[in-house]
Amino acid sequence: MPASKSDKQTSGQTDILMEGRGLERTFITGEVSVHALRGVDISLKRGELVVLLGHSGSGKSTLLNILGGLDRATAGTLHFDGHDLTHASDDELTRYRRRSVGFVFQFYNLVAGLTAKENVSLVTEIAKSPMKPEEALELVGLGNRVQHFPAQLSGGEQQRVAVARAIAKRPQILFCDEPTGALDSQTGIRVLEALDRVNRELSTTMLIITHNVGIGEIADRVLRMQDGLIIEETAPKRRLKPSEISW
Numbered sequence: 330m331p332a333s334k335s336d337k338q339t340s341g342q343t344d345i346l347m348e349g350r351g352l353e354r355t356f357i358t359g360e361v362s363v364h365a366l367r368g369v370d371i372s373l374k375r376g377e378l379v380v381l382l383g384h385s386g387s388g389k390s391t392l393l394n395i396l397g398g399l400d401r402a403t404a405g406t407l408h409f410d411g412h413d414l415t416h417a418s419d420d421e422l423t424r425y426r427r428r429s430v431g432f433v434f435q436f437y438n439l440v441a442g443l444t445a446k447e448n449v450s451l452v453t454e455i456a457k458s459p460m461k462p463e464e465a466l467e468l469v470g471l472g473n474r475v476q477h478f479p480a481q482l483s484g485g486e487q488q489r490v491a492v493a494r495a496i497a498k499r500p501q502i503l504f505c506d507e508p509t510g511a512l513d514s515q516t517g518i519r520v521l522e523a524l525d526r527v528n529r530e531l532s533t534t535m536l537i538i539t540h541n542v543g544i545g546e547i548a549d550r551v552l553r554m555q556d557g558l559i560i561e562e563t564a565p566k567r568r569l570k571p572s573e574i575s576w
């Protein structure tokens with residue numbers, strides 16, 4: 330049974346799960362340097378759902394890749410659950426990704442020849458204390474689709490299998506890069522409902538990237554990026570249910 334938010338806050342842990350300070354990322358291609366991140370400060374609290382908004386090219390994916398241990402910052406510091414990731418070796422970063430992090434991307438990347446259950450099993454077989462694949466699929470509302478192959482599922486259902494696959498290993502943090510980007514609004518809302526449920530029931534910390542300002546209403550906190558910096562932070566008065574929003 331995962332600890333509730335209040336349990337965690339009284340157990341002596343700080344309520345900050347992840348913290349980046351002064352994060353910079355410069356890409357050098359031939360003679361051209363792109364300063365994709367120009368000194369980002371970001372803190373993610375345990376159990377919170379944060380939406381990261383920003384125009385194309387503002388640095389959202391670059392930031393997500395660094396926080397998720399897929400890339401390294403050129404400058405700045407990064408800590409996760411008391412561990413310094415700034416100077417982590419490649420092996421340590423791999424361990425961090427395997428044990429603690431889940432990813433959901435715009436395209437679902439399911440294996441076509443495997444059923445929904447088998448796609449989720451790919452992850453649960455190598456995790457330490459995973460959920461049963463059926464349990465993860467039930468949590469995202471696909472308890473009746475476990476034996477279906479990706480081609481027999483709608484786009485939104487396939488994305489929910491991808492969410493089940495990402496959360497079945499019980500990651501502490503889930504990074505979602507445009508999880509509804511390929512979906513119409515009604516289908517996208519079903520995917521957001523699955524994410525919202527995982528966040529509430531498992532207290533999984535979440536960072537969701539989107540272009541879609543309306544999705545900010547389901548968050549505890551909304552961050553907005555521009556030109557490689559977080560330029561605005563807001564907290565909606567009331568966190569709406571995904572079924573209450575539209576776009």
Ligand SMILES: Nc1ncnc2c1ncn2[C@@H]1O[C@H](COP(=O)(O)OP(=O)(O)OP(=O)(O)O)[C@@H](O)[C@H]1O
Pocket residue numbers: 356357358363364365383384385386387388389390391392
């Ligand atoms: N591997 C790379 N090599 C060179 N430049 C890169 C690389 N990755 C990103 N960039 C540049 O860094 C900047 C930020 O890109 P990033 O993908 O983080 O933006 P984004 O906000 O996620 O955009 P989008 O919403 O379009 O996905 C852009 O100018 C992009 O061209």
